[in-house]
Amino acid sequence: MSTPRPDPRSVSILFVCLGNICRSPLAEGVFRHRVGLAGLDAWVHIESAGTGGWHVGEPPDPRSVDVARRNGVSLDGQSARRVQPDDFDAFDLIVAMDGSNLRDLRRAAGSGGRAELVLLRDFDPDPGDGDVPDPYYGGPDGFDRVFDMIDRSCSALIEHVRQTM
DSSP: OOOOOSSTTOEEEEEEESSSSSHHHHHHHHHHHHHHHTTOTTTEEEEEEESSOTTTTOOOOHHHHHHHHHTTOOOTTOOOOBOOTTHHHHOSEEEESSHHHHHHHHHHHTTOOSOEEEEGGGGOSSOTTSOOOOOTTSOHHHHHHHHHHHHHHHHHHHHHHHHHO
């Protein structure tokens, strides 16, 4: 659950995928890294979660950890959690990794919650089909492709956050 907003200019973002061990922890780590480089860490609260609960309490997939590390990003301290009903009021922006996750989030939110629900690749200058594909059942090269999509999208998301502050 999100911590209270320390400043009216602050923003809270929740990244969501299916199990919260591959894509969303990678997006959380990449975005946290970029937020730090931009000097915005005092104003941006970042978490990740999954729409399913299969991996609750587990660390990120080792392949996500590896691709992050190779690109100078840390995923230390993360453990999988499931999206909770209060997340729809606790966060300003809930960012889904694919259309299926977005549909699940919209169903879970119903007509309540203040969070804006979007796809991560809505911010990608090269959005393709709009989805960040799940690399779980593929090889390491899938994690490299997913990292590139997430990194590009998170770079553009920083600009969106600056405009909302």
